[in-house]
Amino acid sequence: MDFERGSVSANGLEFAYLAVGExxxxxxxxxxxxxxxxxxxxxxxLARAGYRAVAPFTRGYAPxxxxxxxxxxxxxxxxxxxxxxxxxxxxADAVLVGHDWGALAAYGAACLQPERWRRxxxxxxxPGASMAQAFMSFDQLRRSWYMFFFLADLAEMVVPLNDCxxxxxxxxxxxxxxxxxxxxxHVRAALAEPANMAAAIAYYxxxxxxxxxxxxxxxAQAATLQVPPQPTLYLHGAEDGxxxxxxxxxxxxxxxxxxxxxxxxEDVGHFLHLERPDEVNRLMVDFLTx
Numbered sequence: 374m375d376f377e378r379g380s381v382s383a384n385g386l387e388f389a390y391l392a393v394g395e396x397x398x399x400x401x402x403x404x405x406x407x408x409x410x411x412x413x414x415x416x417x418x419l420a421r422a423g424y425r426a427v428a429p430f431t432r433g434y435a436p437x438x439x440x441x442x443x444x445x446x447x448x449x450x451x452x453x454x455x456x457x458x459x460x461x462x463x464x465a466d467a468v469l470v471g472h473d474w475g476a477l478a479a480y481g482a483a484c485l486q487p488e489r490w491r492r493x494x495x496x497x498x499x500p501g502a503s504m505a506q507a508f509m510s511f512d513q514l515r516r517s518w519y520m521f522f523f524l525a526d527l528a529e530m531v532v533p534l535n536d537c538x539x540x541x542x543x544x545x546x547x548x549x550x551x552x553x554x555x556x557x558x559h560v561r562a563a564l565a566e567p568a569n570m571a572a573a574i575a576y577y578x579x580x581x582x583x584x585x586x587x588x589x590x591x592x593a594q595a596a597t598l599q600v601p602p603q604p605t606l607y608l609h610g611a612e613d614g615x616x617x618x619x620x621x622x623x624x625x626x627x628x629x630x631x632x633x634x635x636x637x638x639e640d641v642g643h644f645l646h647l648e649r650p651d652e653v654n655r656l657m658v659d660f661l662t663x
Contacts, residue, residue, distance in 0.1 A: 375393075376391040376392065376393050376413075376416065377391070377392045377393060378390070378391060378392075379392060380436075381457065381460045381461060382460065383453060383456035383457045383459070383460040384449075384452055384453050384456035384457075385440070385442070386432055386437070386438050386440050386453070387437065387438045388429045388430065388431075388432075388437045388438075388453075388457060389409075389429065389430045389435075389436035389437045390409060390427050390428060390429040390430065391409045391410070391412070391413075391416065391427070391428045392416070392425065392426060392427040392428070393416050393417060393419075393420045393426050394416075394417075394419060394420025394421075394423075394424050394425050394426050395420075395425055396420075396423040396424045396425050397423070397424055397425065397462070397465060397466050397467060397468070398424070398425050398427060398458060398461055398462040398465065398466075398467035398468070399419045399424040399425065399426045399427070399467070399468050399469075399470065399661065400427055400428075400429075400454060400457060400458060400461070400467060400468070400469050400470070401415060401416065401419075401426065401427065401428040401470040401471075401475070402428075402429070402431065402450075402454060402469075402470065402471040402472070402474075402475030402476075402478050402479060403428065403430075403431060403434075403472060403473070403474070403475050404471075404472050404473020404474040404475050404476070404497070404498075405473060405474055405573055405576060406540040406543060406544070406557075406560045406564075406573070407472070407473065407556065407559075407560060407644075408430055408434055408556075408559045408560055408562075408563045409428035409429060409430045409434075410428075410555075410556065410559040411428075411472065411556065411644070411646070411647060412426075412428040412470075412646075414646065414647070414650035414654060415470070415646060415650070415653075415654050415657060415658075416428060418654045418657075418658050419658060419661070422658050422661070422662050423662070424468070424661075425461075425462070427457075427461055429453075429457060430563060431450065431453065431474070431475070431478075432445065432449070432450070432453060432572065433445065433568075433569055433571075433572025433573060433575070433576075434563040434564065434569060434572070434573065435562070435563050435564070435565070435566065435569050436563075439568045439569060439572050440572075443575070444579065444587055444590070445572060445575040445576045445578075445579040445580075446576075446579035446580050446585070446586045446587070446590060446594060447474065447477045447478065447481060447576075447579075447580045447594065447597040448481060448586070448587075448590040448591075448592075448593035448594030448595075448596070448597055449587070449590055449593065450474060450475075450477065450478035450481065450576075450597075451477075451478050451479075451480075451481025451482045451484075451485055451593045451596055451597055452481075452482075452485070452590065452593050453478070454469065454478050454479065454481070454482035455482050455485060455486045455489060458482075458486075458489045458490075459489075464489075466491050467489055467490055467491065468490065468491055468492045468493070468494075468661045469482060469483060469490045469492075469493045469494070470493075470494045470495075470657060470661075471493075471494070471495050471496070472495075472496045472497050472498075472644075472646060473496075473497050473498055473615075473643070474498075474576060475495075476495035476496060476497060476498040476499075476500075477498055477597045478597070479493055479494075479495050479601075480493075480495065480500050480596070480597050480598070480599060480600070480601055481593055481594075481596040481597035481599075482596075483601035483602070483603055483605070484596040484597075484599040484600075484601055484602065485592065485593050485596040487601070487602050487603065490601075490603055491603060492603055492604050492605070492606075492660065492661050493601045493603050493604070493605040493606070494605070494606045494607075494608070494657045494660060494661060495605065495606070495607050495608075496607070496608040496609065496645060496646060496653075497608075497609060497610070497613060497615065497616060497643050497644075497645070498616060499607060499609065499616070499620055499621045499623065499624020499625060499627075500599075500600045500601070500605070500607060500624050500625075500627050500628065501598065501599070501600050501624050501626075501627030502598065502627070506620065506623060510617070510619075510620075512617060512619075513616070513617050513619075513620060516614065516615060516616070516617065517615075519543065520577050520581065521581075523574045523577040523578060524577070524578055524581065524582070528574050529567065529570055529571050529574060532570060532574065533564075533570055536561070537557065537560065537561050537564075540557055540560055540561075541553065541557050543615075544556065544557060544644070546614045546615075547613065547614040547615040547642055547643035547644065548610070548612075548613075548614070548641075548642030548643050548644040548645075548647070548648055549612060549614060549642055550642075551642065551644060551647065551648045553644075556644070556647065600627045600628060600629065600630070601630065601633075602630055603630060604630055604631065604632030604633050604660075605628055605630060605633040606633070606634060606635070606636075606656065606657065606660040607621075607624070607625050607628060607633075607634075607635040607636075608635070608636055608638065608645060608646075608653065608656060608657075609621035609625075609635070609636075609637050609638070609645070610637075610638050610641035610642045610643060610644075610645040610648070611637050611638060611639045611640065611641065612639075612640060612641060612642045613642050613643045613645075614642055614643060615643045616643070618637060621635075621637065622637070636656065638652070638653070
């Protein structure tokens with residue numbers, strides 16, 4: 374299926390996107406190190422289920438613009454999602470899908486402006502306070518070493534070296550055995566310019582360092598650590614090399630809205646929607662479809 378490639382202005386930024394289908398909006402948000410192309414298997418299935426499936430390249434990931442205000446904290450990602458909904462669908466009913474940073478953005482958007490979203494699907498980063506608990510664990514801190522490396526100025530120089538070998542190794546560690554060549558090629562293209570690479574790294578700096586956060590986004594920032602009031606499906610790979618399945622189970626325990634549930638998929642890693650697309654697509658589309 375061919376994807377429409379378009380752009381839309383939202384929250385003061387020009388967002389590029391991939392889209393397919395007609396109907397209610399299904400907004401699909403990617404994480405790191407990834408792009409909108411991560412949803413290439415899901416978008417056609419959502420279209421066949423009657424949705425207008427749209428996957429934006431999030432702020433700073435080309436061809437989306439690098440924001441002049443240099444805001445990248447997870448709260449602004451949540452606000453981006455709400456403003457994208459307004460720009461793409463107005464006040465119409467919509468559903469939300471997020472992976473990795475996209476999951477945090479989805480939690481925040483669903484809590485910040487709950488009237489916009491009928492259902493939520495999130496993967497690979499659990500909801501609620503479980504991630505705060507995760508950083509009290511030696512094993513999770515060891516998995517998250519790259520986040521703290523990104524706080525150093527050295528990161529912008531190291532990550533692009535050897536044709537972005539750093540990102541290839543992250544994919545290999547996080548989803549062992551998955552052939553990531555196509556996905557990493559898309560990431561290289563999205564982060565080819567130094568400004569784009571700096572933007573992707575700044576997501577971590579802005580979310581880990583409170584001093585870098587915009588105080589006017591405090592409500593949106595807090596919302597990213599809350600649990601959606603809508604029915605929410607959470608999915609996690611048992612072999613995820615980025616976020617331990619232990620904390621996925623803890624986070625899933627926060628899902629208390631009626632109709633919410635979680636599934637741990639065996640023998641699959643962080644990029645579960647790419648590793649086992651048929652199964653994951655079915656779970657997501659069945660949950661989102663009335």
